[in-house]
Amino acid sequence: MRVLLLCSAFNGLSQRIHRELALLDCEVSVQLATGEAAMERAVADFLPRLIICPYLVHRIPASIWRKTPALSYIPVSRVIAAPHPWTGLSTATAPNGE
16 A cells, blocks of 8 residues: 655654554655645655654645545644533543543
8 A cells, every 4th residue: 555654754653653554565655744735746746545644733735635545643641622511621631541
């Protein structure tokens, strides 16, 4: 499978995803997402079947995600939300308990 990694930085998580996909015999390309034009050009050049965006700072342009499945991953331990009407809590703890 052709997979495009759109990353704000090729950090440890991006490197791990790249390695795991390579072990699964995926054809992987990495593009630093410096802006919409660079992302659109990378998709047009590589023609991926799936786009994975770990820690992406920029928004994925609609012209991309409307045509190609795109997963954006940002791990969080605490979610800030509006107060829930039943509990009044304004934060929620992630399932890992952090």
